[in-house]
Amino acid sequence: NAGVMQNPRHLVRRRGQEARLRCSPMKGHSHVYWYRQLPEEGLKFMVYLQKENIIDESGMPKERFSAEFPKEGPSILRIQQVVRGDSAAYFCASSPPNGGERTEAFFGQGTRLTVV
Amino acid sequence: KNQVEQSPQSLIILEGKNCTLQCNYTVSPFSNLRWYKQDTGRGPVSLTIMTFSENTKSNGRYTATLDADTKQSSLHITASQLSDSASYICVVSARDGTDKLIFGTGTRLQVFP
Numbered sequence: 001n002a003g004v005m006q007n008p009r010h011l012v013r014r015r016g017q018e019a020r021l022r023c024s025p026m027k028g029h030s031h032v033y034w035y036r037q038l039p040e041e042g043l044k045f046m047v048y049l050q051k052e053n054i055i056d057e058s059g060m061p062k063e064r065f066s067a068e069f070p071k072e073g074p075s076i077l078r079i080q081q082v083v084r085g086d087s088a089a090y091f092c093a094s095s096p097p098n099g100g101e102r103t104e105a106f107f108g109q110g111t112r113l114t115v116v
Numbered sequence: 117k118n119q120v121e122q123s124p125q126s127l128i129i130l131e132g133k134n135c136t137l138q139c140n141y142t143v144s145p146f147s148n149l150r151w152y153k154q155d156t157g158r159g160p161v162s163l164t165i166m167t168f169s170e171n172t173k174s175n176g177r178y179t180a181t182l183d184a185d186t187k188q189s190s191l192h193i194t195a196s197q198l199s200d201s202a203s204y205i206c207v208v209s210a211r212d213g214t215d216k217l218i219f220g221t222g223t224r225l226q227v228f229p
Contacts, residue, residue: 004159033217041161042205042221056216091159093217103209105217107152107159 004094006108012084013115021077021111023100025094032075033105034067043091049075050097082115118143120208128226133196137223139189139206147211149217153178154222155204163191177207196227
Protein backbone atom coordinates (compact mmCIF):
# COMPACT_ATOMS: atom_id res chain seq x y z
CA ASN A 1 0.00 0.00 0.00
CA ALA A 2 1.80 3.06 -1.25
CA GLY A 3 1.74 6.15 0.90
CA VAL A 4 0.35 9.53 -0.09
CA MET A 5 1.96 10.46 -3.39
CA GLN A 6 2.50 14.03 -4.41
CA ASN A 7 3.89 15.21 -7.71
CA PRO A 8 5.84 16.90 -8.83
CA ARG A 9 8.25 17.12 -5.88
CA HIS A 10 9.66 20.37 -7.22
CA LEU A 11 7.95 22.84 -9.51
CA VAL A 12 9.33 26.07 -10.93
CA ARG A 13 6.99 28.56 -12.51
CA ARG A 14 7.41 32.07 -13.86
CA ARG A 15 5.19 34.81 -12.50
CA GLY A 16 1.82 34.71 -14.21
CA GLN A 17 1.92 31.02 -15.08
CA GLU A 18 -0.32 28.32 -13.67
CA ALA A 19 0.80 25.70 -11.16
CA ARG A 20 -0.92 22.33 -10.82
CA LEU A 21 -0.09 20.19 -7.81
CA ARG A 22 -1.29 16.61 -7.61
CA CYS A 23 -2.02 14.41 -4.64
CA SER A 24 -2.91 10.73 -4.81
CA PRO A 25 -4.24 9.63 -1.40
CA MET A 26 -3.54 6.28 0.16
CA LYS A 27 -5.70 3.44 -1.09
CA GLY A 28 -9.10 3.52 0.55
CA HIS A 29 -8.74 7.11 1.75
CA SER A 30 -11.48 9.48 0.65
CA HIS A 31 -10.51 12.56 2.70
CA VAL A 32 -7.78 14.90 1.45
CA TYR A 33 -6.30 17.96 3.11
CA TRP A 34 -3.99 20.54 1.58
CA TYR A 35 -1.56 22.59 3.66
CA ARG A 36 0.93 25.30 2.78
CA GLN A 37 4.22 25.80 4.56
CA LEU A 38 6.24 28.96 4.05
CA PRO A 39 9.97 28.81 4.81
CA GLU A 40 10.67 28.64 8.55
CA GLU A 41 6.94 28.57 9.33
CA GLY A 42 4.40 25.96 10.38
CA LEU A 43 1.81 24.28 8.19
CA LYS A 44 -1.28 26.33 7.43
CA PHE A 45 -4.56 24.66 6.54
CA MET A 46 -5.89 25.47 3.08
CA VAL A 47 -8.69 23.13 2.11
CA TYR A 48 -10.35 19.87 3.11
CA LEU A 49 -12.01 17.76 0.44
CA GLN A 50 -13.89 14.52 0.22
CA LYS A 51 -14.57 12.78 -3.05
CA GLU A 52 -16.29 15.31 -5.35
CA ASN A 53 -16.95 17.71 -2.46
CA ILE A 54 -15.19 20.66 -0.88
CA ILE A 55 -15.90 20.40 2.84
CA ASP A 56 -13.89 23.35 4.17
CA GLU A 57 -11.94 25.87 2.11
CA SER A 58 -11.61 28.49 4.80
CA GLY A 59 -7.83 28.56 4.55
CA MET A 60 -7.62 28.99 0.82
CA PRO A 61 -7.20 32.42 -0.77
CA LYS A 62 -10.38 33.47 -2.55
CA GLU A 63 -8.63 34.36 -5.77
CA ARG A 64 -6.32 32.34 -8.02
CA PHE A 65 -6.49 29.17 -5.86
CA SER A 66 -8.80 26.24 -6.44
CA ALA A 67 -8.89 22.60 -5.44
CA GLU A 68 -10.74 19.53 -6.56
CA PHE A 69 -10.92 15.85 -5.69
CA PRO A 70 -12.77 14.07 -8.49
CA LYS A 71 -14.42 10.69 -8.26
CA GLU A 72 -11.52 9.20 -10.22
CA GLY A 73 -7.95 10.39 -10.12
CA PRO A 74 -5.85 12.51 -7.82
CA SER A 75 -6.73 15.66 -5.96
CA ILE A 76 -5.50 18.78 -7.73
CA LEU A 77 -4.50 22.09 -6.17
CA ARG A 78 -4.43 24.72 -8.87
CA ILE A 79 -2.81 28.13 -8.57
CA GLN A 80 -3.43 30.53 -11.41
CA GLN A 81 -1.25 33.52 -12.27
CA VAL A 82 1.34 32.64 -9.67
CA VAL A 83 3.21 35.37 -7.80
CA ARG A 84 6.46 35.21 -5.85
CA GLY A 85 4.54 34.99 -2.58
CA ASP A 86 3.10 31.65 -3.66
CA SER A 87 6.57 30.08 -3.31
CA ALA A 88 6.19 27.51 -0.56
CA ALA A 89 5.96 23.81 0.18
CA TYR A 90 2.48 22.41 -0.35
CA PHE A 91 1.62 19.27 1.59
CA CYS A 92 -1.26 16.90 1.09
CA ALA A 93 -2.61 14.52 3.72
CA SER A 94 -5.24 11.81 3.43
CA SER A 95 -7.38 9.87 5.88
CA PRO A 96 -9.97 7.11 5.57
CA PRO A 97 -13.71 7.76 5.81
CA ASN A 98 -15.55 7.35 9.10
CA GLY A 99 -12.40 6.59 10.99
CA GLY A 100 -13.55 7.93 14.32
CA GLU A 101 -11.43 9.52 17.03
CA ARG A 102 -8.27 7.63 16.22
CA THR A 103 -8.27 8.31 12.52
CA GLU A 104 -4.75 8.73 11.27
CA ALA A 105 -3.85 11.29 8.65
CA PHE A 106 -0.84 10.48 6.49
CA PHE A 107 1.18 13.13 4.71
CA GLY A 108 2.89 13.16 1.38
CA GLN A 109 6.42 14.47 0.88
CA GLY A 110 5.18 17.78 -0.43
CA THR A 111 5.59 19.82 -3.60
CA ARG A 112 8.04 22.68 -3.43
CA LEU A 113 6.83 25.48 -5.63
CA THR A 114 9.29 28.18 -6.64
CA VAL A 115 8.04 31.21 -8.54
CA VAL A 116 10.73 33.10 -10.42
CA LYS B 117 -11.32 30.51 17.84
CA ASN B 118 -9.64 27.11 17.53
CA GLN B 119 -5.93 27.52 18.11
CA VAL B 120 -2.90 25.42 18.95
CA GLU B 121 0.16 27.07 20.48
CA GLN B 122 3.51 25.46 21.06
CA SER B 123 6.54 26.35 23.12
CA PRO B 124 9.38 26.83 22.94
CA GLN B 125 9.65 27.96 19.33
CA SER B 126 13.12 26.44 19.12
CA LEU B 127 15.32 24.37 21.37
CA ILE B 128 18.96 23.29 21.34
CA ILE B 129 20.13 20.37 23.45
CA LEU B 130 23.15 18.11 23.65
CA GLU B 131 22.99 14.51 22.51
CA GLY B 132 21.87 12.20 25.30
CA LYS B 133 19.88 14.83 27.17
CA ASN B 134 16.12 14.80 27.72
CA CYS B 135 13.74 17.55 26.71
CA THR B 136 10.04 18.43 26.94
CA LEU B 137 7.98 20.29 24.38
CA GLN B 138 4.69 21.99 25.27
CA CYS B 139 1.38 22.37 23.48
CA ASN B 140 -1.67 24.39 24.58
CA TYR B 141 -4.90 24.31 22.63
CA THR B 142 -8.28 25.98 22.64
CA VAL B 143 -9.96 23.60 20.18
CA SER B 144 -13.48 22.66 21.17
CA PRO B 145 -15.14 20.23 21.08
CA PHE B 146 -11.98 18.16 21.28
CA SER B 147 -11.55 14.91 19.36
CA ASN B 148 -7.89 13.95 19.49
CA LEU B 149 -4.38 15.32 19.75
CA ARG B 150 -1.42 14.16 17.72
CA TRP B 151 2.27 14.85 17.72
CA TYR B 152 4.08 14.80 14.39
CA LYS B 153 7.77 14.92 13.58
CA GLN B 154 8.82 16.78 10.45
CA ASP B 155 12.35 16.39 9.16
CA THR B 156 13.64 19.23 7.02
CA GLY B 157 12.27 18.94 3.49
CA ARG B 158 9.98 16.04 4.34
CA GLY B 159 6.32 15.55 5.17
CA PRO B 160 5.18 15.23 8.80
CA VAL B 161 5.17 11.74 10.30
CA SER B 162 2.86 10.76 13.14
CA LEU B 163 4.45 9.95 16.51
CA THR B 164 1.43 9.58 18.80
CA ILE B 165 -2.32 10.11 18.78
CA MET B 166 -4.36 10.52 21.97
CA THR B 167 -8.08 10.75 22.53
CA PHE B 168 -9.91 12.48 25.38
CA SER B 169 -9.68 9.51 27.73
CA GLU B 170 -5.94 8.93 27.31
CA ASN B 171 -3.44 10.92 29.35
CA THR B 172 -0.18 9.33 28.28
CA LYS B 173 1.13 7.51 25.23
CA SER B 174 4.63 6.29 24.47
CA ASN B 175 6.40 5.52 21.23
CA GLY B 176 9.95 4.43 21.93
CA ARG B 177 11.85 7.36 23.40
CA TYR B 178 8.88 9.68 22.82
CA THR B 179 6.23 10.04 25.55
CA ALA B 180 3.23 12.30 25.08
CA THR B 181 0.92 13.43 27.86
CA LEU B 182 -2.51 15.00 27.65
CA ASP B 183 -4.45 16.97 30.24
CA ALA B 184 -7.87 17.51 28.69
CA ASP B 185 -9.02 19.65 31.63
CA THR B 186 -6.28 22.26 31.22
CA LYS B 187 -6.04 21.62 27.45
CA GLN B 188 -2.33 21.00 27.57
CA SER B 189 -0.08 18.36 26.10
CA SER B 190 3.62 17.69 26.31
CA LEU B 191 6.07 15.60 24.32
CA HIS B 192 9.01 14.27 26.28
CA ILE B 193 12.05 12.98 24.42
CA THR B 194 14.39 10.77 26.38
CA ALA B 195 18.11 10.28 25.69
CA SER B 196 18.05 12.46 22.60
CA GLN B 197 19.87 11.43 19.44
CA LEU B 198 21.19 13.50 16.55
CA SER B 199 18.39 12.10 14.40
CA ASP B 200 15.84 13.73 16.71
CA SER B 201 16.74 17.09 15.15
CA ALA B 202 13.48 18.11 13.46
CA SER B 203 10.34 20.16 13.93
CA TYR B 204 7.76 18.69 16.30
CA ILE B 205 4.22 19.67 15.56
CA CYS B 206 1.19 19.42 17.83
CA VAL B 207 -2.05 18.86 15.93
CA VAL B 208 -5.56 18.88 17.36
CA SER B 209 -8.71 17.62 15.70
CA ALA B 210 -12.10 19.08 16.54
CA ARG B 211 -15.17 16.91 16.94
CA ASP B 212 -17.25 19.15 14.72
CA GLY B 213 -17.99 16.78 11.91
CA THR B 214 -15.23 18.10 9.64
CA ASP B 215 -12.23 16.19 11.06
CA LYS B 216 -10.16 19.24 10.20
CA LEU B 217 -6.67 19.14 11.67
CA ILE B 218 -5.49 22.32 13.42
CA PHE B 219 -1.73 22.67 13.48
CA GLY B 220 0.57 24.38 15.91
CA THR B 221 3.55 26.19 14.43
CA GLY B 222 5.93 23.60 15.80
CA THR B 223 9.05 23.49 17.93
CA ARG B 224 12.31 23.24 16.05
CA LEU B 225 14.65 20.94 17.97
CA GLN B 226 18.37 20.78 17.28
CA VAL B 227 20.47 18.08 18.91
CA PHE B 228 24.21 18.68 18.92
CA PRO B 229 26.94 16.13 19.65
